[in-house]
Amino acid sequence: MTPGLSTRGRYVTVVSLVLVVAGTLATTWTLVALGMVALSALLVAVLWFYPTAIYYRRRKVELSWWLETSDQPGGMFTPQHPLSLRIAVRNHSPRDLRVREISPILPTAWEGIPLRDVLVPRGHEVEAVVTLRALAPGNYVLHGAMLRTIDLCGLLELTSYFPNPLSLKVFPKMALPQASKGLMKETKASREERIGVHHVRHRGRSGDVRELREHVAGDPFKLVAWKATARRGKLMVRELESEIVLTHQIVLDIGGSMRAGAPGTTRLDHAVELSAALARAALDGGDRVGLVTFDTTVHGALLPDEGRPHFLRLMDRLIEVRHVASAESTDLTDGELVAAVARYLFHQESVDVRVRSTPPKGDPAWEKLATGPTGELYDLAAMMRVVDTLLSSRVRPSGHDTAMARLRRLCVVRGIELPYRMAPTPSARSSGLAAALTQATRGQRSQVVVVSDLEGILEEPAEVLRALSMAHKWSKVACLIPPPPRMVEGAHAELSETVYEVLSGGETRRVDALRRAFLAVGSPVVAWSAGDKPEEVLRRIRRPRGIRADAPRAAHRAEAAANAAKGALDASRSPRY
Numbered sequence: 001m002t003p004g005l006s007t008r009g010r011y012v013t014v015v016s017l018v019l020v021v022a023g024t025l026a027t028t029w030t031l032v033a034l035g036m037v038a039l040s041a042l043l044v045a046v047l048w049f050y051p052t053a054i055y056y057r058r059r060k061v062e063l064s065w066w067l068e069t070s071d072q073p074g075g076m077f078t079p080q081h082p083l084s085l086r087i088a089v090r091n092h093s094p095r096d097l098r099v100r101e102i103s104p105i106l107p108t109a110w111e112g113i114p115l116r117d118v119l120v121p122r123g124h125e126v127e128a129v130v131t132l133r134a135l136a137p138g139n140y141v142l143h144g145a146m147l148r149t150i151d152l153c154g155l156l157e158l159t160s161y162f163p164n165p166l167s168l169k170v171f172p173k174m175a176l177p178q179a180s181k182g183l184m185k186e187t188k189a190s191r192e193e194r195i196g197v198h199h200v201r202h203r204g205r206s207g208d209v210r211e212l213r214e215h216v217a218g219d220p221f222k223l224v225a226w227k228a229t230a231r232r233g234k235l236m237v238r239e240l241e242s243e244i245v246l247t248h249q250i251v252l253d254i255g256g257s258m259r260a261g262a263p264g265t266t267r268l269d270h271a272v273e274l275s276a277a278l279a280r281a282a283l284d285g286g287d288r289v290g291l292v293t294f295d296t297t298v299h300g301a302l303l304p305d306e307g308r309p310h311f312l313r314l315m316d317r318l319i320e321v322r323h324v325a326s327a328e329s330t331d332l333t334d335g336e337l338v339a340a341v342a343r344y345l346f347h348q349e350s351v352d353v354r355v356r357s358t359p360p361k362g363d364p365a366w367e368k369l370a371t372g373p374t375g376e377l378y379d380l381a382a383m384m385r386v387v388d389t390l391l392s393s394r395v396r397p398s399g400h401d402t403a404m405a406r407l408r409r410l411c412v413v414r415g416i417e418l419p420y421r422m423a424p425t426p427s428a429r430s431s432g433l434a435a436a437l438t439q440a441t442r443g444q445r446s447q448v449v450v451v452s453d454l455e456g457i458l459e460e461p462a463e464v465l466r467a468l469s470m471a472h473k474w475s476k477v478a479c480l481i482p483p484p485p486r487m488v489e490g491a492h493a494e495l496s497e498t499v500y501e502v503l504s505g506g507e508t509r510r511v512d513a514l515r516r517a518f519l520a521v522g523s524p525v526v527a528w529s530a531g532d533k534p535e536e537v538l539r540r541i542r543r544p545r546g547i548r549a550d551a552p553r554a555a556h557r558a559e560a561a562a563n564a565a566k567g568a569l570d571a572s573r574s575p576r577y
Contacts, residue, residue: 052158063089065164067168068086077134080173087128091126099147110135135262137170141166174276215236215237248447248449250278251450252271256420256422258453272319279311293317325408325412328421335373341387353378355379437450440475448476461517465520468522481526481528511525
């Protein structure tokens, strides 16, 4: 921590050197004297300001911060809503501190304006408020803040970092639908369902009489109302109904194509908000809700349940989908992972695991070293000792985990952001969606809503369509496609009108191809825009167009639909002007 020249100080230094050189070449000693006086004054300023760095090293300056209570319902933090971060700077040194800037270290999905020009008198504490804003829901950690202190004349500056981790959860916005009537219209009851708020018509002897109607072909004679038949002179049957609790499964895509775009405008952000709204509406109606997340594989599953505690668990799972650190999901080598954790330990825990000298060739010490992406060496054994100590208080240790797995777990616990893998193979995407559908429909009748952009599914549609056909035997499945970031309001302002029309037309043809392929096996595909309300999306799911009455029995048409989907994909790739 050494003082350096500020922008003004660099200007003064350059001007002083120019005066000295020009005066020497022109033998004008007045210019030389002016330059030397300026350099001498700068040297005196350095000697006077240097003790400030010593006070920082001796921790005579302290920083603490906390978030003020949110005015949102329940005190929760939501995206795009300003947050007030109160910062307190305590000066125990015998000098006044002139803080030019206080900059919190923010995650990529946050934005804020640094605090400028704060005077902290000696022996006093000064509080200030910084306004921040989260752009997307998630579980974030504010690791610390940078303080830039200047001298009296503004010639020198000292930049210091104060590690002060602050964890907070940003919940998604929940535009609550007006009523929970089930995500899709239920037509049959299930033996496993218990009494609830949903009225379901069915055939059988159990249930309450809903109405009397004329007999139609296919109605069993055991439902014939003989007294009403005798009165009216024609066959009349009883229409029964039962009150049940429905089970909803939300299958959420967390792949790389869902993360493209600026924070707060990605498809994943829209999907998380809609999933939270649908889950809250169903739970408020007394139903059960489960969650399955997938990309190339099933990442996580939350069994269906009900009540307020389950709603909180569901919200935790939804806000954690942005922070995935598995080896299959992150585009990071082992060396880059070691380097990222080493930088975190150095700045946050004051632990330096870098190896200064290279061991000789054949030395057994090489087995305990790791190489970074630029060739730097790290003491992996020392790093793992520190990592295990940090994880022992948060996560139960497992003897089967590798060193890289423990490093990735530390990244999740401590909020170290890792880049997500953006381009998986199309066949892996299809396998992941098929596995998620199997997981969601296993063991019970449910209403499944797949929230995904379905990117790359048409490349290998046979496996997905086969899974949809199997799921329709016991469940109802609908697919929701979030709005892409380039098609939300204002996102195409930087593009020319022609390019925007080409991109929009390609997306429309892709959605149409998906809709035709999925309708063949009885699953509606609904694409919604950023301005649509949850009630409108639910209305489109409950009243889909183009689904035949025998769609749930269309398992034998899955292969034909897959071939048609491939043809539709080829047609959608050809631009139309």
